[in-house]
Structure formats: structure tokens, C-alpha cells
Amino acid sequence: MAFDGIITKSVVSELNNILIKARVNKIFEPNKNEIILSLYNNGENYLLDINIHPENYRINISKHTKPNPANAMNYCMLLRKYLIGFKITSIKSYDLERIIKIRFEGTNEIHDNTSYTLIIELMGRRSNVILLNSKGNIIDSLKHIITHSREILPARPYQYPEIFKTSLLELKSFDEFYKIISQYSYAKISKLLSDTFIGISIPFIENILNELNIDDDSKDINDLREIYNYILDFINNLGTNNISLKKLSDKDYTIELNSTNIKNPVNASIDDFYYSKELSDNFYNQKSNLLKMILSSLKKCSKKLENINAKLAECENMDKYRLYGELLTANLYKYSDVINIPESVTLENYYDNNNLISIKLDVNKSVNKNAERYFKKYNKLKNTLLVVTNQKKEAELELKYIESIIFSIDNAKTIEEIEEIKNEFLENVEVKRVNYKNLKPTKPKHDSEELHLNKYNINGFDVYVRKK
Numbered sequence: 001m002a003f004d005g006i007i008t009k010s011v012v013s014e015l016n017n018i019l020i021k022a023r024v025n026k027i028f029e030p031n032k033n034e035i036i037l038s039l040y041n042n043g044e045n046y047l048l049d050i051n052i053h054p055e056n057y058r059i060n061i062s063k064h065t066k067p068n069p070a071n072a073m074n075y076c077m078l079l080r081k082y083l084i085g086f087k088i089t090s091i092k093s094y095d096l097e098r099i100i101k102i103r104f105e106g107t108n109e110i111h112d113n114t115s116y117t118l119i120i121e122l123m124g125r126r127s128n129v130i131l132l133n134s135k136g137n138i139i140d141s142l143k144h145i146i147t148h149s150r151e152i153l154p155a156r157p158y159q160y161p162e163i164f165k166t167s168l169l170e171l172k173s174f175d176e177f178y179k180i181i182s183q184y185s186y187a188k189i190s191k192l193l194s195d196t197f198i199g200i201s202i203p204f205i206e207n208i209l210n211e212l213n214i215d216d217d218s219k220d221i222n223d224l225r226e227i228y229n230y231i232l233d234f235i236n237n238l239g240t241n242n243i244s245l246k247k248l249s250d251k252d253y254t255i256e257l258n259s260t261n262i263k264n265p266v267n268a269s270i271d272d273f274y275y276s277k278e279l280s281d282n283f284y285n286q287k288s289n290l291l292k293m294i295l296s297s298l299k300k301c302s303k304k305l306e307n308i309n310a311k312l313a314e315c316e317n318m319d320k321y322r323l324y325g326e327l328l329t330a331n332l333y334k335y336s337d338v339i340n341i342p343e344s345v346t347l348e349n350y351y352d353n354n355n356l357i358s359i360k361l362d363v364n365k366s367v368n369k370n371a372e373r374y375f376k377k378y379n380k381l382k383n384t385l386l387v388v389t390n391q392k393k394e395a396e397l398e399l400k401y402i403e404s405i406i407f408s409i410d411n412a413k414t415i416e417e418i419e420e421i422k423n424e425f426l427e428n429v430e431v432k433r434v435n436y437k438n439l440k441p442t443k444p445k446h447d448s449e450e451l452h453l454n455k456y457n458i459n460g461f462d463v464y465v466r467k468k
Contacts, residue, residue, distance in 0.1 A: 002203040002204065002253055002254050003058050003122060004200065004203075004204055005199015006201070006204055006234070006255065007204075007254075007255055007266065007270070008093050008096070009093050009096055009235070009238050010266045011060055011266055012059075012092070012093040013238045013239025014267050015048075017264065018041065018264065019048065019061075019091060020088060022041035022046065022088045023040050023041065023087050024037055024039060024085065024087070024088075025038045026038035026084070027079045027080045027083065027084060028066070028076065029068070029072060029075060030067065032073070034049065034051045034066075035050040035129055035142070036049050036050070036062070050120055051274070052120075052128060056277065056278060056281075057122045057124065058274060059120055060270040061264065061268075062275075075129075075141075075142050078139070083104055083118070085106055086104035086106035086116065087105055090102070090103040095167050095198050096167070096169060096198045097161075097163065098121070098122035098123055099121050099160070099161070100120040102117065103116075103117050104116045104118065114133075116131060116133060117131075117132040118131055118132075119132060121161065126161075128142055128145065128152060130152060130158060137155060137156065137157050137158070138153065138157070139154060140154050141154075163198060165197055165198045166196055166197050167198050168199075168200065169235070174225050174228050174229070178221065178224060180196060181224070188217060189214075189218060189223075189227065190205040193227075200231075201254070203248060203252060203253075203254040205227070207256055208231070209227070212227065214227065241263075242257060242258070242259045242260075243256075243257065243266055244256060244258040245265065245270060245273065246258075250276075251277065282415060283418065286415055286419075287412065287418055290422050290425075291409055294402060294406060294425060295406075297429055298399070298402045298403070301399050304395050305399060308388050308391050308395055312389070314381060315382075315385040318377070318382055318385065321375070322378040323357075324359045327349065327350075327357070327359065328347075328359065328367055328368075328370055328374065329368075332367060335367040338367070341363045341365065341367065342363070344358050344361055345359055346358050346359075347359060401428065402429065408421050
């Protein structure tokens, strides 16, 4: 994302045009990465959106309201305690760094005049919002950070982050600029300037190169002079209507020299860009999460159908087991005196022109018991066939339903559609499965009727015998 030092400086310049002397009316914290200050100035209300999301970090005036949690978060309560009723007296950015200082002045609870400073550091994953007292000590911060060089903790003095790049604003001429960059060999101008100077991003330089029709790999000193002069002209126009946002893609942008009739053009464009991007990101995340859940159900259903088909395959042998039982029963007279049961017997199959058929036996059981065993297998598979046939129909219907849900998700265009699909799916599939899964077995009742007990009187004693 290209919220670089140039854009930060431009946004701050516009904020100075409209928010100086603005009074803090309300403070919101819609989520853990965002603080919104509701401000009033010169008869108008403003929402100052401060966002430290690792990818969507920014500060800008917003016209979009956001839902807030029922219970305010701790940092929001702290800001309300110190800043509500105070007025903004200055908004400054440090060089071209993505660090903004907003100073508030007013009277505290004991009616003493005092001031607080809100530091907004927009540095990717290290972004933070820090409240300082009038002595420059930290009251608290949205994130507590401890590194080898800094401690962002309550009661500690605030320290600026270490900066290792050169300040472009401190250069007095092109000669100084050229002297610095000529020390390095480079393949791309955009990367060289971004790596060397504070607050300069690659997309910003690439856009300048495109405007000036200069190759990114140029080594021509005149090309470098043109770039330097263009950047100076750009910086001199910050805060005017001669700067506008240029959208590079749905996920990236930069700003350019281009006059516009829009009031505070960079703030307005930044607000629209991130609002659309967050809607898109939220839609994509909800869609991905729902799809993940449904694919999990699809996997369960497919596995269930696989098990059902395996049971149906077993049922294909049930007529064979019935045949074995019948043939063994019909030939019991041959084995009535047999003591050592063989591992198998060969019998004439009267269903197949008396062709011989070999039947395996359990040597630990009589031939009669082996026949009973085969009849039990037959009956068990016969009952299983009835049950799993219905289960297969249900599983196939569920599978088709889940596949139709996946199709609906692929064609969904809005978050509302995703929510509707999710609710329908949970109601029709997941909730039912969970409810059945969580049903607790009923404990047996200990009375003679439920346990099928028979009562006998033996020698004056009541004896209860339970039937199986």
C-alpha cells in the first residue's frame, strides 16, 4: 500500500485547513485497529478516522460511519476521559515520515488549562496511536511495544522511532541530491530513491517517471534533475487542490499533480478508496470463511457416502450367506456324528444344477451353529440394506445441496448475500448435525416394567430375574 510520507504530508496539510480549533465531541473505537474522533468546527461535523491496520493504515477525514461495539474498549474510554471537550490547536507531520502529532488544548476535571498530544505512527505492523501528557510522557497507547531502542509503555517518555534514511526536505539544491544518490549503483531509479529518502515510495516515483516519460533504469543526470524538480514542485503544492489521488489498482494508489475542484481532494479520495477496499476485503474474508466451512461439510458428506457405499458393497453378499445357511441346514444329517469340524465343506448347490460349492466353516462351532451364523449374517445385512439405502438417498441429497450452496457462494456479489447463504446453510445442514451430535443418551429407568423383570418367590425371598 502506498500511504507513504508524501501522502501523509498531503493529508496533514489538508487537515490543517479544516480541523484547527475543532472540538472533540465523541470518540469511537469500532475495532482494535481503529479510532474515530467526532469533531465540530465552524458549523460542520467531521469524522477523523485513525487506522493502524497492518495493510490499511491511514489517517483521513471520513464520511462513512461504522458500527461500534456495545461496550467501549479500554483505550477508547481513556481517550474519552482526556480528550472530549478539548480543541485541536495543531496538526503536524515529522519530515516526510508517516508520523503525525495532533495537539489538543482545554481544561481538565479540576479546571486547569492543559494540553495532550496524540501521536499517530503509520508504519505497517508497527503502527500505533499514543497519547502523551503535556510533559511528553506516555499516558497510554493502543499497542504496548518494547524493543531494544524504544519502550511504548505508560509513564515512559515518548521517543521517535529510529530513522536511517536521508531527509529530502533538508536538501538545498539538486547538487546535494545528486551527490547523495551518485554514491550508489542502481538498477531502478524508483527503488534507489525509495531506499535513500524518507517517505518516498516506489509507486510515487514510478508515477513521476511515467508523467515525465523517463525510463526507470535511466542514468542520465538531466533525467534525475527533472525528477528532483518535479518532487519539489509536488511538495510545494501539498494542501492545495492541485494534488489528487491516482488509483493504480483495487489495492494500490498514489497521488499526482493534477488540479481538481474537489474540496480536500486527497482526504476525500483516500476515504473512498479505503472504504471500498475494506468492503471488498470483508466480503472476500466472509466468503472464504464460509467456503472453508462448507468444504469441510462437503468432505464429511463425501466420506459418509463412501462409508455407505462400502456397506452396500457388503450387502451384495447377503444372498450368498443365506444360500450357505440353507445348504448347511439341508445337509446337517451328514455331519450329525462329526466331532472334528472341517475348515470347509463341499456341497451340491440344488439352486445351480447341483454344481459343487465350497463353504468355509468355523471349526470351533458345529455345522448347525455355522448355518445359524450364516443366517444371522444374512439377516443383519438384509436389515443394513434397508437402512443404508435410505441413508444413501439422504446423503446424496445433502451432497447435491452442499454443491448448490458452493455454486451460490461463487455467484454471490454482496456481504448480505453471503450472510443469507450462511444462515440458510447453518439452518439446513450444520445446526441439525450439531444437534444430533450433542444429544445425550437417555439413562435407563430402574423399575421392573422398564427392565422387563420377572418376580419369583423362593424360600420366602423375592427374586427378580431380568430377561435379555
